[in-house]
Amino acid sequence: MRKIRSVMKELDPKVFIALTIAGIINAFGVTIFLFPVKLYDSGISGLSMLLDQVTPSGMTLSLFLLLLNIPIFAFGLRKQGIAFTVYSIFTVGVYSLMSFLIMKVFPIDVSFISPLAGSDLLLCAIFGGVISGIGSGLTIRFGGAIDGIDVLSVIFSKKIGISIGTFVMIFNTILYIICGITIKSWILPLYSIVTYYIGSRTVDFVVEGIDKSKCAMIVTTKASEISDALAENFDSSGTIVNAIGGYSKESKEIIYFIVNHFxxxxxxxxxxxIDPAAFISLQEVSDIIRKKDM
Incomplete structure (x- = not known):
């Protein structure tokens, strides 16, 4: 009972509402724009679409989404945590259910062309990538994942010595090659790469926002003066760290300061x-968490 109560405390009912919306959006992008013209999504979702095409009619996209994703999320439970796993399985369930309703129940014809973009593969690739990317991005933003490839990349990328992004790219490259060999055509897999690229950029936009913050690392001998000037002009104070020059061995200070693009x-x-010799290094910051945000 204590474990159950502990798990329940980790779960936020409001998040399930957001994840429901995310699952519906993702299903709409895939089933309205991608699936009708046989374009492939990325990750496990794309693999499920391929399996739907090459297996008997009873084995559907919705079924494969559950059969492939749920074991992967369960496998990653220890590393990702209970809340992440529950949120992810819930979102996949919504995605699967909504896909089934659109393709089998609702009066929407997705049998051979996209109901909105017709047979225009480029339009389908673009809008399918954007819409499914919004759904995936919202899922990540609210603490889950809508595709098991995200979990596999976290678990195995470090073990084989590559980055998470590289792991996902390799998986999708192999997937699209298999799709091309299976359907004996490279046109659809190549357009699917457009979908993958646009979808990944949309995910970044949803998760990180359009106005990414920048971390400025200012190496200077006049840290106090610069810090005061920055506080006066930006209404924000930085953090000063003592340092020693690697070559000169002189005492220096580093100011850690957050600004936006503008x-x-x-x-x-x-x-x-204030200090013409100051060295400034800029790096992107994906998120800033303050105590009041927690």
């Missing part, structure tokens, strides 16, 4: 007006 030039002018 504030970079202003930051450079302020810093170099």
């Amino acid at each position: 504030q970079i030039n202003k930051l450079k002018k302020i810093v170099h007006n």
